[in-house]
Amino acid sequence: MSPDLLIALIMLTNFTLVATSRINKAIQVAVVQGVLLGLMPIAMGLGHHAHILFMVAAAIAVKGWLIPFLLRRALRHVQIHREIDPYIGYTVSLLLCAAGTGLSLVLAHNLPLKAGTTPTYLVPAALATLFTGFLVLVSRRKALTQVVGYLVLENGIYLFGLLLVEDMPVLVETGILLDLFVGVFVMGIVINHIRTAFDSTDTRHLAELKD
Amino acid sequence: MAWLLIALPLAAAAVAFLVDSPSVRARLLPATGILHLLLLLAVLRRWQSLPAGAWLGLDALGGWVLLVISVLFCICAFYAPSYLALRPERDHRIFSVSLLGFLGLASLLAEARHPGVAWVAMETTTLVTAPLVYFNRNRRSLEATWKYLVIGSVGIALALLGTLFIAYAAHMGGVEEPLQYPRLMAEAGRLSRPWLRAGFVLTLVGYGTKMGLAPLHTWKPDAYGETPGIVGALLAGGVTSCAFLALLRIYAIMAAAGEGRFAREILVAFGLLSMAWALVFMVGQLDFKRLLAYSSVEHMGILVLGIGIGGNATRFALFHLAANALVKSVLFLSAGNIHRSYASKQLPHVTGAIRRTPVSAGLFLLGFLAITGLPPFAPFISEFNIAATALTTGHVLAGAAFLLLLAGIFLGMSDTVLQVVFGTPSPQRVRTPYKDTAATTAPLIVALGLALGLGLWLPGPLRAMLDGATATVEGQVPVVRIAEVRP
Numbered sequence: 001m002s003p004d005l006l007i008a009l010i011m012l013t014n015f016t017l018v019a020t021s022r023i024n025k026a027i028q029v030a031v032v033q034g035v036l037l038g039l040m041p042i043a044m045g046l047g048h049h050a051h052i053l054f055m056v057a058a059a060i061a062v063k064g065w066l067i068p069f070l071l072r073r074a075l076r077h078v079q080i081h082r083e084i085d086p087y088i089g090y091t092v093s094l095l096l097c098a099a100g101t102g103l104s105l106v107l108a109h110n111l112p113l114k115a116g117t118t119p120t121y122l123v124p125a126a127l128a129t130l131f132t133g134f135l136v137l138v139s140r141r142k143a144l145t146q147v148v149g150y151l152v153l154e155n156g157i158y159l160f161g162l163l164l165v166e167d168m169p170v171l172v173e174t175g176i177l178l179d180l181f182v183g184v185f186v187m188g189i190v191i192n193h194i195r196t197a198f199d200s201t202d203t204r205h206l207a208e209l210k211d
Numbered sequence: 212m213a214w215l216l217i218a219l220p221l222a223a224a225a226v227a228f229l230v231d232s233p234s235v236r237a238r239l240l241p242a243t244g245i246l247h248l249l250l251l252l253a254v255l256r257r258w259q260s261l262p263a264g265a266w267l268g269l270d271a272l273g274g275w276v277l278l279v280i281s282v283l284f285c286i287c288a289f290y291a292p293s294y295l296a297l298r299p300e301r302d303h304r305i306f307s308v309s310l311l312g313f314l315g316l317a318s319l320l321a322e323a324r325h326p327g328v329a330w331v332a333m334e335t336t337t338l339v340t341a342p343l344v345y346f347n348r349n350r351r352s353l354e355a356t357w358k359y360l361v362i363g364s365v366g367i368a369l370a371l372l373g374t375l376f377i378a379y380a381a382h383m384g385g386v387e388e389p390l391q392y393p394r395l396m397a398e399a400g401r402l403s404r405p406w407l408r409a410g411f412v413l414t415l416v417g418y419g420t421k422m423g424l425a426p427l428h429t430w431k432p433d434a435y436g437e438t439p440g441i442v443g444a445l446l447a448g449g450v451t452s453c454a455f456l457a458l459l460r461i462y463a464i465m466a467a468a469g470e471g472r473f474a475r476e477i478l479v480a481f482g483l484l485s486m487a488w489a490l491v492f493m494v495g496q497l498d499f500k501r502l503l504a505y506s507s508v509e510h511m512g513i514l515v516l517g518i519g520i521g522g523n524a525t526r527f528a529l530f531h532l533a534a535n536a537l538v539k540s541v542l543f544l545s546a547g548n549i550h551r552s553y554a555s556k557q558l559p560h561v562t563g564a565i566r567r568t569p570v571s572a573g574l575f576l577l578g579f580l581a582i583t584g585l586p587p588f589a590p591f592i593s594e595f596n597i598a599a600t601a602l603t604t605g606h607v608l609a610g611a612a613f614l615l616l617l618a619g620i621f622l623g624m625s626d627t628v629l630q631v632v633f634g635t636p637s638p639q640r641v642r643t644p645y646k647d648t649a650a651t652t653a654p655l656i657v658a659l660g661l662a663l664g665l666g667l668w669l670p671g672p673l674r675a676m677l678d679g680a681t682a683t684v685e686g687q688v689p690v691v692r693i694a695e696v697r698p
Contacts, residue, residue: 110405111405111406111409112383112403112405112406113383114382114383130372134365137361137365143357146361150361150364150365150368153365153368154368156372157368157371157372157375160372160375160376161375163375163379163382164375164378164379164382167378167382167387167388186338186341186360190341190345190353190356190357190360193345193353193356194353194357203357205350205354206353206354206357206358207354208350208351208354209351209354209355209358209432209433209436209437211432211492211496211501
């Protein structure tokens with residue numbers, strides 16, 4: 001599979017994510033995106049490095065299985081299925097996502113790439129994914145959807161990291177994956193606390209503190 | 212031996228997790244704190260410029276920041292047993308583990324010689340401190356924890372992207388891994404400028420979120436307001452110092468690359484904006500813990516403003532890091548005592564505290580005067596010198612705005628503080644059994660004494676370390692062998 005095709009699919013998952021209201025589906029989209037990301041290094045022809053193969057396996061295991069497992073478990077506990085009444089509606093979210101993708105292309109155009117770098121669309125795709133994650137994070141009310149947003153934001157960063165995958169020691173890459181896992185794990189614990197304290201994971205309840 | 216600084220608190224955290232006796236666990240905190248400080252002093256007797264290839268080690272800058280954090284931790288740790296004894300209903304297993312874990316990870320951050328390692332340390336610091344914010348286990352602290360985690364994680368994610376951008380800048384310039392700070396600084400001229408600039412902006416936004424610079428500070432009043440005073444002290448003086456250090460390391464690369472001017476302009480803007488924003492929310496603030504949180508936003512602003520003005524102000528910004536940490540611990544811990552005594556942290560329920568808890572209220576007042584720049588306390592020295600440097604090196608507008616904001620903040624804070632300390636006792640006040648004791652006030656007196664001492668006299672070894680740290684921040688490349696760098 002060519003890397004450009006994978007990048008196109010990843011960008012499509014971004015749009016699917018902002019348009020979906022079912023939390024279960026949002027998690028599913030995040031899984032698909034995580035696996036696509038995991039396959040990227042192989043598509044880029046980096047499969048002959050042992051440490052990169054290790055990273056691919058770790059990425060697919062964490063993004064494709066472990067984190068969705070934690071999220072689904074939390075979802076079963078809280079008995080909610082839909083994102084109702086988000087801060088920013090779905091149509092507007094889609095338009096914003098498109099605008100963000102366009103902006104990413106412009107931004108990436110201004111950043112020079114090392115001669116001979118393939119694939120060229122990696123940087124705009126990374127920025128667009130980052131923006132999508134941020135959008136979901138700030139525009140949704142449910143704590144679980146916010147965690148999915150965070151996950152996608154991290155995916156964008158991971159995508160950019162692929163530019164450097166040959167030059168970055170395994171230590172740092174695994175550190176990144178480990179942190180991602182621990183981050184979502186701790187958020188999972190907090191979500192469980194929110195559920196017991198409020199009987200839902202709607203962060204609208206978390207609006208007592210203000211000036 | 213430096214690695215022991217990381218291993219000792221982490222081992223103590225493991226012990227704290229396994230020990231069942233609450234009193235033993237509470238005593239583990241001061242024991243670890245003092246051991247860590249003594250060990251650090253032993254290590255710092257011969258701090259040095261490290262070889263370019265080292266992954267861990269203390270240079271002057273890391274040593275200075277870690278010294279501040281270690282002293283602050285000691286103050287909090289000696290306060291902790293008496294505080295935890297006041298709250299026997301709360302299990303403090305996780306609390307102790309988190310506190311000790313924080314100290315270990317802060318040591319890792321201070322010793323990190325590689326931006327990736329520093330980033331991992333900063334992220335894990337966020338995660339271990341999250342349970343501290345949730346110590347009170349009620350809805351309000353849950354909301355504060357959620358905001359702390361989500362906003363903090365987004366910030367730290369942006370910092371990671373910035374770090375990767377800088378790595379790519381190095382990659383484009385033909386500088387190969389491993390990208391330790393000394394190598395990045397020595398080879399700074401070869402880094403790709405657009406990527407370096409973008410990377411700096413991203414790390415500034417990312418670590419700035421962790422520091423609590425406006426407008427990225429929105430988690431701060433909630434987190435500091437809902438945690439016990441002891442956690443507030445550690446967050447305001449410790450976690451923020453960690454984030455500032457991570458940012459300074461990146462700034463040093465910018466300075467070494469000759470991009471200091473670009474970076475400084477942004478830092479001045481962020482600094483003044485943070486101070487102004489803090490001022491707006493301080494005026495008429497009824498909650499005195501939130502007031503302290505905004506004061507923290509203000510002082511983070513002063514730190515980056517000092518770096519932004521540069522020259523002598525850089526040195527005093529680093530000095531202010533210590534001054535702020537010491538005085539903030541006095542303020543947060545005394546505010547915690549008053550909170551405990553009144554079971555409230557709001558005006559008009561808490562007024563005239565000088566009668567009920569004279570020592571804590573007196574310390575709160577003195578802490579307020581110290582932090583707003585009363586001579587001869589340490590914050591006065593740094594604030595005065597930052598202003599003087601700004602006015603004499605062509606930053607007249609920034610300097611004038613800085614002085615004006617300091618005056619405004621003094622007035623804005625004084626209203627609430629004076630009411631808390633001297634106001635007429637409110638008829639709605641609640642009686643609680645809390646009384647000031649030696650154990651809940653002595654660590655605060657020591658902290659205030661240190662802030663006073665630093666304002667009067669900076670010992671020679673500390674002065675030398677501060678000079679070394681300033682040189683590092685200004686991008687002067689430490690003298691090391693960089694033979695292994697390929698052309």
